[in-house]
Amino acid sequence: MDAKTEELRAAHDVLAELYAGRLADALDRMPADRAVLGMFCDLTLAADLGTSVADIGCGTGRLEPYLATRGLSPRGIDLSPEMIRLARRDHPGFDFDIADLRELPFEDGSLAGAVCWYSLMYLAPSDRPAAFAEIARVLKPGGYLVTAFKAGDSTVRRGGRSAGLDVEFDVYWLSPDEMDRRVADAGFATVFWGGRPAEGQEGSPQGYLLAQRS
16 A cells, blocks of 8 residues: 555544544535435436445445435445444444455446545546546446535645644545546546535535446
């Protein structure tokens, strides 16, 4: 594992309890997020490819109950062992595993959908083509990918400092144009893109993209 990945994992091990407390009910306060995730759920079910979906970069597993109530069967993966420990503690009815999104633990064409909710923004530019190709690999033709990200110009920033826990890591506020290009290059067709202005303590606008694997 390279030094930047080690740094990211160690930082999120430290941040896990903070995230678990702050984000447990965050989706209840975010109608735009619920609307985009709901559209993903509806389209995935309508594609009639099964209900198995991956929550890639699941953190403490906060999305799993919502995805399940919408009829899907989610399985979460995350780079951070501590995030996975808390996900298993707080959401014992779901499967969670430690894994890197650049090397997903799923068979080729085994999933109806993939959720990357604020998890692609940690990828360095050199890692992005392989990561998007890996997501395409595990999806069935016709399956859907949905992602949320901090929208910006794709330059690197240092995250984690505001938590006051002496952690830092690289994070990218991703360009919507680049995201659209990345999914197209990986064999997806964009079916929805959108965004909203920053709210509260958010430092950037938020972007959303929903795409279907060809």
